[in-house]
Amino acid sequence: MPARLKPAAAADVAAALDRVRAGEPAKADLRLLTKHYLALLEQRAPGRSVEVRVPPYAAVQCIEGVRHTRGTPPAVIETDAVSWIALATGAMTWSEAVDQARVRASGERTDLSAHLPLGGVVR
Template identity: 65%
Template sequence: MPAHLRLADPGAVADARARLAAGEHGRADLKLLVKHYLAVLADRAPGASVEVRVPPYAAAQVIPGVRHTRGTPPAVVELDADTWIALATATTTWPEALATGRVRASGERADLAPYLPLG
């Protein structure tokens, strides 16, 4: 798992999710949840063939396959924090997020549907 990503304390995740559900969350909650769910994805789908970007919070390289070392990776998924958390927690589905333009995915292996939801 990348050093900048690590699983958050389960209690902190539960608290942040509760604040999010109540509409009382802040930037710190979004950051915690984004990084936590990227860490879960990196743990379940280790690799470096797809870069998942959730600006401005974090990015992770996941999914086995061709590894890139410079420039733009062969596959990129970019989405906002709310969409990433919704996908991770089954509030929305990958096809729904793609159809509404909430996810931008390009390149081989950029389909995260087999790995979602995360928990």
């Protein structure tokens, strides 16, 4: 069983968000923030019916419903790290991301608007 993601230390998140705000994020910042916000989503919306993927950094299963155990889950959300961080921090809404094709979502329960933002607004 893969290790669960854990939220990052507040100081590390703040520093990475500062670099994102300045338009100077390193890959390490994107990795830290992606995993941090996926961990928060997993904690706040527990379940195994929807898989949220942010390649190449991480993926989590969340949202209550039919449990997925093998193969491709019936509900999948995929986005890039910059878009995921914008969604998680409130810099972009779910509907904006969908309208701009910055997320791909298929299956039931794939509207995350009720769970976003997760905190730490970046504008």
